[in-house]
Every structure is written in structure tokens, then in C-alpha cells.
Amino acid sequence: APFVPPAPKPRTQPPSTLEMMRIVYRNPLELWGEHTYNEPWISVTGIGGPLVIANDPGLIRHVLIDNARNYKMATVRQLILRPILRDGLLTAEGEVWRRSRKAMAPMFTPRHIFGFAEPMLKRTLEFVTRYEAGGMSDIAYDMTLLTYDILAETLFSGEIAGEPGSFAKEIDRLFETMGRVDPLDLLRAPEWLPRLTRIRGRKTMAYFRSIVANTVKMREERLKRDPDGVPQDFLTLLLKAG
Structure with missing residues (x-):
């Protein structure tokens, strides 16, 4: 029989409030029912208030691009992210969102997107060789390493201030802390109330922000030193747009 990986079984009945909080903290994917995956859009009401989820590509375009002024991100979503x-770009709204999207748009034209395919394939094929000897592997950890390699190559031309092993460990730490939905966010508690998940994730966030700051600093110094030799990648385009 073909291998079927473990996955949450779509719900047939909505959970109670307490059960919903437990599920969202553990694994939000377990929350959604069968219709969530089959309907163009769904409307639900829970402890976070009313929520509309668009699945159809045309509806998504209507909400995020064509008629964006009429829609706001869900309050709970913003509290979490x-x-x-x-x-x-995933959390900004209004003028900040339009400015961010305009700055990033040149990097995601069809010409650039198609150019990502070759380095992505190359990195993936190189990565696969580690499994040829057999043995046990932590796939979640390995996929984080591969994601790091691909992002570093396609968006930053390999010039990123970080080390893959540390990056993967901190990603795991982020998912275990700030990546979990805090009950206070579901209850729409005031932002000034401390969240345990955020307190536990402060060190990890400091790590990622230092990577961003150091990567930007490295590229800015290279732009000053060798403006014609700098790769015209995602980071360079962002810095020039800013």
C-alpha cells in the first residue's frame, strides 16, 4: 500500500470553546472541518469573533489586491503575527502595505520567479545526497536547513549573516514559543498584558533580528565599496527602494 503520512483528520463537528483553545495552541490545522478544504469561502464565529476565510484564488485577489481598502486583517491574526x-508584508495594512508591496514587486516578476527554479533545484539535489547512506533523519530539522539554503541563495545570493545549524535550532525554538497561539490573543486581551509565549521567545526574536541587521549591514557596506559588483537580488532591490 502507498505510504500515507500522518495528518489531522478534518472535523465534522465544531469544537467547544475550551477545546478550541487547546487545539489552536497544539496544532491549528486540527481546528478546520471538511468543508474548509472544499468551499470557495467559509464564515465562522468563535472566541476570536467572526472570521471569513477565502480559499478561491479569485476571492483572494479581490480581498488582497482589487478591493483591499474594504478589508482588514482579523484582529486575532494580527495579535498573533x-x-x-x-x-x-503579511501583517501590514493600508499605506504601509501598499508601500511594502511596491518595494517588493520588482523581485517577484515572472522573470525573477522563473530564475529561482534552477538554484532551488540545484540546492535540493545536493541536499538529497545526505540520505543515500540510509539511517534515521529529523525531517523537520532537515527541511528547515534546506529552506535556509534556498532562501539564502535565491533572495540574498548566499550573503546572509547566519549559520544554518543555529538558524534551524532557533526556528524550532520560535515555533515552540511565539509560534504557538497564546490564549490571551484568542480572548483579544489588551496588548499590554504579557504573553507567556512572547516572554519565552524574546531571546529567539533577538537572534533573528540580529541576523537581519547584520545581513543588511554587510550588503550596505558592499554597496558602498563595490556598487557595480553587488548582486541585483531581493536585498539589493529593497535597499535601493528604501
Whole structure:
């Protein structure tokens, strides 16, 4: 029989409030019912308030691009993601979102996107060789390493201030702390109330912010030193746009 990886079984009945909080903290994917994966959009109401989820690509475009002014991100979503991403493209709204999208758009034209394919394939094929000898592997850890390699190569031309092993360990730590949904966020508690998940994740966030700061500093110094030799990648385009 073909191998079927373990996965949450879609729910047929909505959970109680307490059960919902437990599920969301452990694994949010277990929360969604069968219809969530089959309908173009769904509307649900829970402890976080009313929520509409768009699945159809046309609806997603309508909400995020064509008619973005009429829609706001869910409050609970913002409470969860903003401490990690701040005003990034996934959390920004209004003018900040439009400015961020405009700055990033040149890097994600079809020409650039198609150019990512070759280095992604190359890195993946190189990575696969580690399994040829057999043995046991931590796939979650390995996929984080591969993700790091691909992002470093495609978006930063390999010039990133970090070490893959430490990066993977801190990603795991991030998922175990700030990556978990805090019950206070589900209850829409005021932001000034301390969240245990964020307190535990402060050291990890400091690590990632130092990587970002040091990577930007390295590229800025190279731009000053050798402006014509700098790769025209994601980071360079962002710095020039800023």
C-alpha cells in the first residue's frame, strides 16, 4: 500500500470553546472541518469573533489586491503575527502595505520567479545526497536547513549573516514559543498584558533580528565599496527602494 503520512483528520463537528483553545495552541490545522478544504469561502464565529476565510484564488485577489481598502486583517491574526513580523508584508495594512508591496514587486516578476527554479533545484539535489547512506533523519530539522539554503541563495545570493545549524535550532525554538497561539490573543486581551509565549521567545526574536541587521549591514557596506559588483537580488532591490 502507498505510504500515507500522518495528518489531522478534518472535523465534522465544531469544537467547544475550551477545546478550541487547546487545539489552536497544539496544532491549528486540527481546528478546520471538511468543508474548509472544499468551499470557495467559509464564515465562522468563535472566541476570536467572526472570521471569513477565502480559499478561491479569485476571492483572494479581490480581498488582497482589487478591493483591499474594504478589508482588514482579523484582529486575532494580527495579535498573533505582529510580535513576530511587525509591519511586514503579511501583517501590514493600508499605506504601509501598499508601500511594502511596491518595494517588493520588482523581485517577484515572472522573470525573477522563473530564475529561482534552477538554484532551488540545484540546492535540493545536493541536499538529497545526505540520505543515500540510509539511517534515521529529523525531517523537520532537515527541511528547515534546506529552506535556509534556498532562501539564502535565491533572495540574498548566499550573503546572509547566519549559520544554518543555529538558524534551524532557533526556528524550532520560535515555533515552540511565539509560534504557538497564546490564549490571551484568542480572548483579544489588551496588548499590554504579557504573553507567556512572547516572554519565552524574546531571546529567539533577538537572534533573528540580529541576523537581519547584520545581513543588511554587510550588503550596505558592499554597496558602498563595490556598487557595480553587488548582486541585483531581493536585498539589493529593497535597499535601493528604501
